[in-house]
Amino acid sequence: MDARLTVTPAHLRALANRAEALTAEVRALCDSTSIGSPEHDALAAARHAADWLARGAEDLLRSAQDLTAVQPQPCGMPWGVCPEHGNTLSSRAGVSTCRVCRRDWAYDRLGQPCREPVTWKVIDRSGVETRMCDGHVLGARAAAAGSTFIRLDQATAIRHGEGSPTV
Numbered sequence: 001m002d003a004r005l006t007v008t009p010a011h012l013r014a015l016a017n018r019a020e021a022l023t024a025e026v027r028a029l030c031d032s033t034s035i036g037s038p039e040h041d042a043l044a045a046a047r048h049a050a051d052w053l054a055r056g057a058e059d060l061l062r063s064a065q066d067l068t069a070v071q072p073q074p075c076g077m078p079w080g081v082c083p084e085h086g087n088t089l090s091s092r093a094g095v096s097t098c099r100v101c102r103r104d105w106a107y108d109r110l111g112q113p114c115r116e117p118v119t120w121k122v123i124d125r126s127g128v129e130t131r132m133c134d135g136h137v138l139g140a141r142a143a144a145a146g147s148t149f150i151r152l153d154q155a156t157a158i159r160h161g162e163g164s165p166t167v
């Protein structure tokens with residue numbers, strides 16, 4: 001995962017929630033004054049502010065969606081792979097090692113869901129679509145005859161991936 005990506009859609013959604021809560025709080029405050037009273041009129045600007053806060057919450061949610069669209073989703077397959085060689089890991093005593101390149105990871109990578117960025121869309125013969133990383137697509141190519149493999153947006157893959165796969 002790219003360490004520079006520190007803003008997540010969850011951050012933006014949390015801010016949107018706060019803006020929504022603030023909107024509700026301001027509106028409740030304004031509604032507590034009776035219509036026609038001097039207080040009610042004096043709060044006109046505050047009611048206007050509540051509308052802006054509500055708009056702000058919507059924009060934050062939209063931004064969260066936009067961010068989701070450009071950030072790579074983690075592959076999420078239930079086991080880890082070598083990003084370059086696929087299903088070549090073996091795990092022992094909490095360390096996973098690739099049998100091909102000997103790269104190792106100081107945790108049980110094999111036993112954990114895959115966190116590599118999604119770079120491929122695989123559609124099997126029955127039309128079921130799965131998104132997966134470079135490493136997992138290697139194994140899928142070997143196992144899933146008749147499936148269609150579609151490389152996702154190259155710009156995204158190059159920006160966030162660890163190099164193109166050699167498949």
Ligand SMILES: [Zn+2]
Binds near residue numbers: 085099100101102
């Ligand atoms: Zn490897």
Ligand SMILES: [Zn+2]
Binds near residue numbers: 076132133134
């Ligand atoms: Zn994967």
